[in-house]
Amino acid sequence: MSDPRGPREISLTVNGQGKTLRAYPMERLLDVLRQHLKLTGSKEGCGEGECGACAVIVDGALVNSCLVPVLQVQNSTIVTIEGMAQSSRLSPLQKSFLDCGGAQCGICTPGMILAAHHLLSRVPRPSPEEIREALAGNLCRCTGYAQICEGVANAANREVLG
Amino acid sequence: MTTEHIVGASVPRKEGGDKVTGRAQYIDDLTMPGMLYGATVRSRIPRGKIKKISFGTGISWDEFVIVSAKDIPGKNCIALILDDQPCLADGVVNHPEEPILLLAHPNPHILPKAVEAVAIEYEPLPALFTIEDSERQETIIWGADNTFKRYLVEKGDVDSIWQKAGFIVEAEYHTGAQEQLYIENNGVIASYDPNSGLTLWGSLQCPYYVHKALIKLCALPEDKVRVVQTETGGAFGGKEEYPSMIGGHAALLAMKAGRAVKIVYDRMEDMVATTKRHPSRTRHRTAVSSDGKILGGEIEFVVDGGAYSTLSSVVLSRGTIHAAGPYYWPNIRIRAKAVATNAPPHGAFRGFGAPQSLFAMERHMDRIAATVGLSPIEIRKRNFLKTGQTTATDQTINEPINLEKLLDRALELSDYHARKAHFRNENQSRTCKKGIGIATFLHGSGFTGSGERYLASVVGVEGLANGRVRVLVSSTEFGQGTKTVLCQIAAETLGLPYEQVEIAQADTDDVPNSGPTVASRTVMVVGKLVQSAASGVAQTLIAAGILRKEFSPKEFRDACSKYIAQHGQLKSLAQYEAPPNVYWDDEKYRGEAYAAYSWAVYIAEVSVDLAIYSVVVDDFVALQEVGKVLHPVLARGQITGGVAQGIGYTLYEKVVWQNGRMQNGQMTNYIMPTSADLPPIRVYFEELGNVHGAFGAKGIGELPMDGPAPAIVNAIADALGTPFDSIPLLPEDIFQTMESCSQSPEAPLTQGVR
Numbered sequence: 058m059s060d061p062r063g064p065r066e067i068s069l070t071v072n073g074q075g076k077t078l079r080a081y082p083m084e085r086l087l088d089v090l091r092q093h094l095k096l097t098g099s100k101e102g103c104g105e106g107e108c109g110a111c112a113v114i115v116d117g118a119l120v121n122s123c124l125v126p127v128l129q130v131q132n133s134t135i136v137t138i139e140g141m142a143q144s145s146r147l148s149p150l151q152k153s154f155l156d157c158g159g160a161q162c163g164i165c166t167p168g169m170i171l172a173a174h175h176l177l178s179r180v181p182r183p184s185p186e187e188i189r190e191a192l193a194g195n196l197c198r199c200t201g202y203a204q205i206c207e208g209v210a211n212a213a214n215r216e217v218l219g
Numbered sequence: 220m221t222t223e224h225i226v227g228a229s230v231p232r233k234e235g236g237d238k239v240t241g242r243a244q245y246i247d248d249l250t251m252p253g254m255l256y257g258a259t260v261r262s263r264i265p266r267g268k269i270k271k272i273s274f275g276t277g278i279s280w281d282e283f284v285i286v287s288a289k290d291i292p293g294k295n296c297i298a299l300i301l302d303d304q305p306c307l308a309d310g311v312v313n314h315p316e317e318p319i320l321l322l323a324h325p326n327p328h329i330l331p332k333a334v335e336a337v338a339i340e341y342e343p344l345p346a347l348f349t350i351e352d353s354e355r356q357e358t359i360i361w362g363a364d365n366t367f368k369r370y371l372v373e374k375g376d377v378d379s380i381w382q383k384a385g386f387i388v389e390a391e392y393h394t395g396a397q398e399q400l401y402i403e404n405n406g407v408i409a410s411y412d413p414n415s416g417l418t419l420w421g422s423l424q425c426p427y428y429v430h431k432a433l434i435k436l437c438a439l440p441e442d443k444v445r446v447v448q449t450e451t452g453g454a455f456g457g458k459e460e461y462p463s464m465i466g467g468h469a470a471l472l473a474m475k476a477g478r479a480v481k482i483v484y485d486r487m488e489d490m491v492a493t494t495k496r497h498p499s500r501t502r503h504r505t506a507v508s509s510d511g512k513i514l515g516g517e518i519e520f521v522v523d524g525g526a527y528s529t530l531s532s533v534v535l536s537r538g539t540i541h542a543a544g545p546y547y548w549p550n551i552r553i554r555a556k557a558v559a560t561n562a563p564p565h566g567a568f569r570g571f572g573a574p575q576s577l578f579a580m581e582r583h584m585d586r587i588a589a590t591v592g593l594s595p596i597e598i599r600k601r602n603f604l605k606t607g608q609t610t611a612t613d614q615t616i617n618e619p620i621n622l623e624k625l626l627d628r629a630l631e632l633s634d635y636h637a638r639k640a641h642f643r644n645e646n647q648s649r650t651c652k653k654g655i656g657i658a659t660f661l662h663g664s665g666f667t668g669s670g671e672r673y674l675a676s677v678v679g680v681e682g683l684a685n686g687r688v689r690v691l692v693s694s695t696e697f698g699q700g701t702k703t704v705l706c707q708i709a710a711e712t713l714g715l716p717y718e719q720v721e722i723a724q725a726d727t728d729d730v731p732n733s734g735p736t737v738a739s740r741t742v743m744v745v746g747k748l749v750q751s752a753a754s755g756v757a758q759t760l761i762a763a764g765i766l767r768k769e770f771s772p773k774e775f776r777d778a779c780s781k782y783i784a785q786h787g788q789l790k791s792l793a794q795y796e797a798p799p800n801v802y803w804d805d806e807k808y809r810g811e812a813y814a815a816y817s818w819a820v821y822i823a824e825v826s827v828d829l830a831i832y833s834v835v836v837d838d839f840v841a842l843q844e845v846g847k848v849l850h851p852v853l854a855r856g857q858i859t860g861g862v863a864q865g866i867g868y869t870l871y872e873k874v875v876w877q878n879g880r881m882q883n884g885q886m887t888n889y890i891m892p893t894s895a896d897l898p899p900i901r902v903y904f905e906e907l908g909n910v911h912g913a914f915g916a917k918g919i920g921e922l923p924m925d926g927p928a929p930a931i932v933n934a935i936a937d938a939l940g941t942p943f944d945s946i947p948l949l950p951e952d953i954f955q956t957m958e959s960c961s962q963s964p965e966a967p968l969t970q971g972v973r
Contacts, residue, residue, distance in 0.1 A: 097248035098241020100452070102402040103486040107886035110402055138241035151239040155231060158852040161860065162698030163238030164403040164452025170239060193895035196886065198400050198453050199698045201863030202894040204856050 069133050071096070072140025082128035086120075087111045089127045090137060098138035098167045102196065109195030112168035113137045119175040119194075138167035141174065150174055150212040159208035161199035169195045173209045182213055226711040226914045229852035233702040233722065234450070243450045246406040246422045251479035254408070255284065256327035257472045258482070260320035260337045261492060262312035265346035265561040265879035266360065269310055269319065275336035283333060284476040286321040291471060293438030297463050297529075298431050303361075304527035304564065306436055306467045312341070313360065314526035314563050315880035316492040318464070323472045323480050346561035348879050350500050350523050353558040360526070361559035367524050368532035368557045370539045372611050372808050375550030377515050385509030388587045392503070392579035393945040394928070396874040397496035397867075398881075399568050400891055401697075403452025405461055405493060406483035409469035416443025417470055422451045423462035425735035426693045430727050432463035433470055448725040451697035455864070456567030458697070459737055460530055461493045490884035494566025495874060497522040497534055497557075501542065501579030511591040513602045515550030518542045520576050524557040525564035531557035534565075536667045537738075538572025540812045541925070543611035544580035545622055545661045546602040551611045562879040567737060569864065570924035573662060581658040581929030582944055585936065595657050595933065596635075599626060603659070612812045619907060620818050625844060626659060629820035632903060633840040638824060639937075646938065650829045653837070654938025658821045658930035663813030664911075664918030665740040668803035671814070675795055676734035678748035680709055682756045682789035686776025688715060690722040690753075691790075692733040694745045699920055700853035701741050707849060708746050708913045712753035715772050731792065739918025742849060743815065746913030748793045755791030798911065814911040817918055819843035821862075821926035824898075825934040832950035832957075834870050834935060836898040841926070846909035846917035854919055858902045861923025867891045869928040873947045 059065070061082070068077045071094060078093045090096045090113070099122055102110035106121040113122045114136040141148050150173055153159070160166040169192065176183055176191035183191065188206045197205060237243035272287075274280050288295050288309035295309055296302035308319045322333050345358045352358075353365045361367065381387065407421035416439055423429060426446040433444045446466070451458065465482055472480040484492070505516035520542050524531030539555040588598035603622040609615050630636065635655060642653040665671050679691030690709050696702040706720040713720075723730050733745050757775070759782070760766035766778040782789050803810040824838040841858050848854045871890045875882040883889045908915035932943050935953070941960045945952065 091248075096241075097244070100245070100403070101247065102404075103886045105486070105885065105887060108402055142240050147236070147239065154239050155235045158229075158232075158856040160232070160235055160238040161700075161856055162401070162403070162451065162453040163234070163243050164245065164401075166238050167241045189894045193893040196402060196891060196893060198402055198455070198864070198891065199860045200856055201859035201861075201892075201900055202897060203859045203900055204852070206894065 067127055067131055069130055069135055071135045072137060080127050083126045085123055086125040086127050086130055087122040090122060096137050096139050100164050100167060102164065107196070109168045109172060110165050112171045112195060114171055114175055119172055136171070138170060141170060149215045150177065153208040153212035153215065157208035157211055158204035159200065165195060165197045169197065169205055173212070176209065177213055183209070185210065224711065225707050225717050226849050227847070229850055230703065230707060230717045232700060233706060234696060245403055245452050246408060246420060246449045247483045249408060249420065249449065251408060251410060254479040254481055255323040255325055255472070255476055256330060257321055257323045257469055257480045258330040258334050259318045259468060260322065260334050262308065262315055262317040262319060263339070264312065264341050264343055265315050266313055267311070267341040267343040269308065269312065269339060270342050271340040272320065273338045275338055278333050278336045282324060284323040284472055286471045286475055290475055291436060292474065293436050296435065297467065298435040299428070299460055299463065299529055300532060301528045304529060306464065314561050315878065316563055318468065321468050321472050323476055346879060348560055348562065348876065350521050350558055353560050360561060365559045366556050367528040367559060368535055370536065370555045370808050372539060372551070372553040374548065374611055374613055375515060377517060377550045377552045380506045380515040380550050384506035384514055386507045386590050387504065388507060388583070388590050389504045390583060390586055390944060392501045392582055394499045394575045394578055395947050396498045396565065397568060397872050398490055398874065398889060399455040399457030401453025401455060401457055404484045404486060404489040405458065405465050407462065407466045407469045408479055408481045409466065409473035410479040411470070411473040411477065416445065417474065418445045418447065419466050419470060420447045420449050421462050421466055422458060423448055424454045424458045424695050424697060424737065426695070426725050426727050427732045428460065428735055429463050429466045432467060436467045437470055437474060446727045448695045451695060454697040455569045456571065456737065457494060459567035459735065461566065486886060487884045490889065491881045492563060494564060496568040497524065497531065497565040497572065497575065499538070499575035501576055503579060503583045505583065505587060507587055507591055511593045511598050511601045513546060513548055515548060518551070518553045520553065520555040522557045522572065522575065523560050523562070523565060525560060525562040527564045529564040530566050533667065534567065534572040536572070537663070538576040540612060540663065540667060541573035541661070542576035542580060544577060544584070545604050545659055545818060547604050547608045548611055553611060560879065562876070569861065570921045571738065573921065574868065574925050574928060577660050577925045578928045578946065581660065582932060585933045586942065596626065596630065599659050610812065613809045614811050618815065620844060622659060622818060625818060625842060625905060626820050629822050629840055629842040632842060632901065633822040633824070633838065635822060642938070652827050652829060652938040653825065654934040654936070655822065655824045656930045656933025656937055658926040658933065659819070660925045661816045661818050662739060662918065662922040662925055664743045664815045664817060665813060666738050668810070668812055669805055671744060671795055672797045674734045676745065676748060677731040677792055677794045678733045678745060678752045679731050679790055679792050680749065680752035680756050682779040684780045684783045686719065686772065686779050688713060688720045688753070688756065690720065690749055691730045692722070692745060692749070693725050693727065693730050694733045694741050695725045695736045699857060700850060701736060703853065704742055704849050705746060705749050708749045709753040711914065712750050713757055713775065714770070715775065719772065739921045742916045743909070743912035743918050744795065746916055747911065748795060750913045752791045752793035755793060756789060759789060759791060815846065815909045815917045817843060817845045817922045819922055819926055821930040823927065823930040823934045825931060825938060827935055827938045827953070832953045834948065834953070836866055836931060839898045839900045841900060841923060842903040842905070843922060844905040844907050845919045845922065846912055847906050847915035848904050849914060849916050854904065855902045857919050858923045859900045862900045862927050863892050863897055865924050865927025866897060866931065869931045869946050870948060873949055
């Protein structure tokens with residue numbers, strides 16, 4: 058048997074595309090995304106699961122990719138910020154973030170948008186409290202959150218109104 | 220000319236598309252061929268002599284590039300105001316986490332082990348950790364008296380007023396350190412080539428500060444140093460001076476290695492080793508007439524600067540001038556000093572000294588009100604600065620500001636009187652007490668005093684052959700909207716669509732020095748220069764006889780194309796000149812401290828749960844006069860963001876110090892507000908305009924940091940009837956203050972009453 062801590066083949070689906078790569082089993086999903094797959098939209102803010110800048114969606118769950126060893130996502134389906142826009146068209150959520158001023162410095166924005174997307178996929182018409190609660194795992198130092206929450210509410214309305 | 224105004228409209232953020240799609244490239248998203256990764260070996264003690272450095276076993280040291288102070292080609296300093304801070308400690312250390320050695324290796328994962336394996340033997344020296352330690356001067360750690368800078372502001376005759384006073388009100392106020400906590404840590408990449416020189420890319424606010432520092436450190440000519448700002452994930456002052464340090468480190472490693480070197484801090488290194496807001500102590504002694512008019516007073520304002528002078532003298536300056544608040548003082552003496560301690564240097568952070576001294580002033584106003592027997596509203600109304608009156612530095616207020624009206628509007632918006640009456644009623648039967656508090660304040664736009672005159676900023680605007688316009692500034696975007704607003708100003712000036720204006724990357728090879736992006740100066744000072752340089756482009760074309768005075772975008776494009784075919788380039792520069800009536804005396808600290816002020820009234824409503832001593836802010840009204848609002852969405856975002864940082868400063872963010880080192884350097888134990896912690900932040904603007912700013916704009920970025928702390932603490936005092944004079948106020952601090960107040964029979968509210 059080969060060393061269980063040594064590099065091994067990992068297969069996963071990222072933004073709809075199947076990927077196979079060699080990585081150490083304990084490598085952080087965040088590093089695998091950023092370094093192996095060159096998907097640098099997911100950011101490292103704290104490295105300990107507090108800030109949510111690295112948030113991605115794994116099999117429908119919102120997770121901080123800095124805390125996930127890549128072995129754990131073997132055969133999983135992952136959505137990152139790069140998978141949010143359809144080709145060059147911004148998603149309603151991305152558009153709303155822009156219109157409402159939800160992105161200032163932008164470093165928390167990818168994680169924030171994924172957290173919002175995750176919320177809207179479960180609760181299409183969230184209340185303001187549900188939005189604030191759902192985003193509480195993603196830190197933003199610029200906005201004071203008001204315009205982010207408005208962006209999410211606005212996107213929810215747009216989706217419903219079609 | 221287009222009839223629709225671009226200025227005043229919420230146009231799309233220039234770099235917004237890249238930010239919401241994850242395409243924006245921050246420093247850690249970039250790599251270079253053959254790049255090494257750098258790490259820093261730092262002091263474990265607060266002060267001492269370095270006796271011996273040894274490299275432990277188990278590490279292949281020959282694979283590393285190692286840089287010490289001996290490798291520095293130029294002067295071992297971070298050039299800023301005084302050159303007293305070394306880039307790398309040489310023989311002595313003066314604070315915990317002071318950089319001593321630099322290591323670089325192709326594999327970043329090996330670096331932490333290597334840093335651990337460097338053993339440093341010290342001979343410890345006595346160290347100072349508080350303002351009071353430093354003032355005692357039993358140990359001298361900096362200069363002759365541990366003091367980086369002193370200011371004295373004097374107006375009238377303070378010594379003559381005390382016997383006329385109906386009341387003399389005295390108290391002491393404290394504010395703690397605060398971490399900027401931008402979500403992107405400090406990071407840079409340096410590359411060096413003997414022919415082309417040194418290039419530094421980084422997350423930074425002030426490319427020309429870093430440029431100046433690298434020239435001196437690396438002994439390179441000006442044209443062999445290039446500094447480029449990459450997308451910057453928040454700064455708040457925390458990337459004003461520090462990038463010269465981390466940038467210097469990467470530059471030294473790159474020069475020795477002959478390869479590109481990236482240094483990106485992890486969260487803990489960023490928190491424990493880089494700058495924070497200056498802790499402060501303010502003492503007020505105020506003479507008040509029996510009907511509540513301020514006759515005069517003395518203010519002593521002291522900030523803890525940490526181990527080296529860095530920006531402390533200018534932080535102190537802004538804090539000193541703001542210490543008197545938006546009030547009329549016939550007589551005043553302000554003594555201020557920045558002192559040295561053995562902590563990492565404290566530095567720039569949104570507000571820059573003003574949040575500290577304004578916290579004291581606004582708490583003191585409530586104390587004066589209670590002493591005199593007036594309401595917090597009435598005491599302020601009787602003492603507000605009015606147009607035509609002079610500030611503490613003898614600056615005549617020429618703006619048509621009416622603070623009484625501003626206050627009345629905020630009272631109405633917050634439903635102050637009804638809420639207050641309601642709380643008084645309800646509080647008697649509840650363990651969760653509610654209160655409401657006011658802060659009224661001002662914030663000066665642009666550099667203090669002669670600052671803008673010395674900076675003499677230059678801005679360029681370039682017309683391109685396709686009719687597009689390019690704004691050339693070293694002013695940086697780090698979330699506030701610099702790119703967007705400066706493009707709006709150029710577009711409005713030239714009557715062009717916003718989409719036709721672009722802004723150059725802040726690259727010292729490509730843009731002139733429009734000064735640092737600090738001090739609420741970008742929209743007002745740099746914006747005005749952009750307006751003037753943009754006009755210059757049109758005037759050049761008009762003077763060349765190829766454009767009419769009134770022109771359409773198409774005519775402008777044709778003229779640009781014609782001009783460039785003939786002359787090769789169409790560029791207009793504008794340089795700052797002080798308005799004739801802006802005068803400042805650096806010696807006496809008198810005159811026009813700022814060309815313009817922004818004014819504000821903030822009102823906070825709080826609940827204090829006496830079962831657990833925790834505070835929740837339930838409502839927050841932020842009303843401000845900031846001149847013309849150029850972009851309503853961005854302007855509101857500045858206020859909500861600043862208020863959120865202010866709420867953190869007041870109620871959550873406590874730096875726990877031990878022997879000069881931050882002990883809680885993690886987001887797990889240094890707590891900033893989340894979306895679930897904040898009240899609705901209701902933002903309102905008054906727009907009086909301003910002759911000094913582009914299209915009447917004034918500074919806005921720092922203002923919202925000044926008001927939350929005093930408004931919230933005044934609300935807590937209102938809820939509990941206990942005065943609180945220090946921030947941050949975590950539950951344990953509230954508990955302790957209440958315990959000590961209940962033990963002393965004379966409640967501090969009546970302290971100092973004559």
